[in-house]
Amino acid sequence: MTPPSHTFQLHTDLLAMVGVWRDHLTAYDLTGEAVEDDPYGGVPGPFPFDNLVYVDFDPSSGRYLQTNVSIEGRDLSVRTFEADVAEGTLRFGRLGPDAPHHVGVSGGPGLIWFVSERIDEPGLARYCEPDLIRLEGDSRWRTTVLWRDAVLVRPLLVTGTRVSRDTGTIHPLDPRGPGSAVHGDRSVTRQYQEQP
8 A cells, every 4th residue: 555645755764764773872972072871861871882773664554663672882771662653744652751742754765853743841851852863775874962951961873784674583683582572562761750
């Protein structure tokens, strides 16, 4: 089934993301110097580090699944995100208490933005990290900046290489091991929640 014209580019780019990616993540301070530890991120910890990222997208249902698994430079962490395409926009469920509605929108061919749908959500004053993903064949780049408590604290650069198009089984680099489920339960973040 061909998607309506207003969703065609988003569908095309989401299909281009399907597969298993090895992402290398590097954080920087505001002067552009690489940092070795980041206390501010959604999952605080040392930098740089590597993730395996499993991306699945079914264009007929509009269902999107992504699971990030840390494989090098950090202890094992698994985070799963779910979304659905509706009216030309990828819509995520709220990521946790006080989290805004996040969406994925096309930025043109090979570009996808993951951002908050509105900027007047109270949780965004505590945590805000919009993502721009650029795709080119089996390479991708993700760039973001992070605000904590309404203050800009750091940029992040992710460079990724697709290591497989098969998302049906665990990749050999995955520390969870053969037989594990590729995608877990939807992750919940408390970064947007007001802390006591």
